[in-house]
Amino acid sequence: MADPTVPTLNIDSLGPSAQAGLCVQRHANHGNTAAHDHVFHEIVYIEAGSVEHETAAGRQRLRPGDVIVLRPYVWHAYHDARRLTLINCLFDGRLIRRFDDLLRAVPGSFDLYRRRERRPRSEAPIVLHCRPAQRAALLRRLDAIMAEREAGEPGWELAATTGLLDVLLIVARLWGRVWSPPQVELPARTEQALFDTVIYLEDHYTELVDLEYLARRVKLSRWHLSRSFSRRMGMGVIEYIHRLRIEEACRRLRLGNEPIGRIAMELGYGEIAYFTRRFRSLMGQSPRQYRADRRGQAPHAMVEY
Numbered sequence: 001m002a003d004p005t006v007p008t009l010n011i012d013s014l015g016p017s018a019q020a021g022l023c024v025q026r027h028a029n030h031g032n033t034a035a036h037d038h039v040f041h042e043i044v045y046i047e048a049g050s051v052e053h054e055t056a057a058g059r060q061r062l063r064p065g066d067v068i069v070l071r072p073y074v075w076h077a078y079h080d081a082r083r084l085t086l087i088n089c090l091f092d093g094r095l096i097r098r099f100d101d102l103l104r105a106v107p108g109s110f111d112l113y114r115r116r117e118r119r120p121r122s123e124a125p126i127v128l129h130c131r132p133a134q135r136a137a138l139l140r141r142l143d144a145i146m147a148e149r150e151a152g153e154p155g156w157e158l159a160a161t162t163g164l165l166d167v168l169l170i171v172a173r174l175w176g177r178v179w180s181p182p183q184v185e186l187p188a189r190t191e192q193a194l195f196d197t198v199i200y201l202e203d204h205y206t207e208l209v210d211l212e213y214l215a216r217r218v219k220l221s222r223w224h225l226s227r228s229f230s231r232r233m234g235m236g237v238i239e240y241i242h243r244l245r246i247e248e249a250c251r252r253l254r255l256g257n258e259p260i261g262r263i264a265m266e267l268g269y270g271e272i273a274y275f276t277r278r279f280r281s282l283m284g285q286s287p288r289q290y291r292a293d294r295r296g297q298a299p300h301a302m303v304e305y
Helices: 093-103 109-113 132-151 156-178 188-204 211-217 222-233 237-255 260-266 272-283 287-293
Strands: 021-027 033-037 041-055 058-062 066-070 076-091 126-129
Touching (some): 021 156, 041 132, 076 093, 076 156, 093 156, 093 188, 109 156, 126 156, 222 237, 260 287, 272 287
Antiparallel strands (some): 021 076, 033 076, 041 058, 041 066, 041 076, 066 126
């Protein structure tokens, strides 16, 4: 099995100044691919052929109609590809936030697209399967996004983004059929408070966050917010903040040449040694090693807008 702590191939790039990105590409006769992860989200649709899919959970043969959902920093690899045609839908996670209120109506969509795992290197991608009608619907949306990008007519960005919402909805419905609600059942008001807290943290993770202030924002006691957040998200608020910071550090280490000390400071770490310890605990290597391992590797270009 490939080493999950140091993926051997980096195929991602949003560009150092990207605010959001979306790219959909069809790859005919796709070959084998070494173990790799991404800084963005990826949905893969297997259109034809077959391939041995390796993940932290082992190997599985994928065939037409299978859909892979990859969260950031979850690795996978392809082996023994046989006449494989697949469609990659790559998108910056910040695009999902435009659809929060719409997607929340689909059971399990928050866990599918927004949840973060404590140890992403140990997690496997989600693999789903489309029935014929679902395949046709998903393929139409993916083809429409590619057609909009190729035509480049005024407003194509909006049309492509709308198409992404359709793709996310179709995949979320597939997931909803196999998804099991979390064992921790919380009142609807508490769930809403946690959702609002996650949104706030995603906007303010570089700042010094006060738990008392967070609790007042969502009208819960500090104890109730802290306990509910840990039970629902699998990690505490402070650990979640560090997770967001390290994710952004990975993005900047991969895509730019900024000094590591500057990255640490701008993400809220006053000491580079503390930043390095936090980074190593999540990524399994130092920031310097992480950057060196991913230099000189061909990126996928993302459409920026």
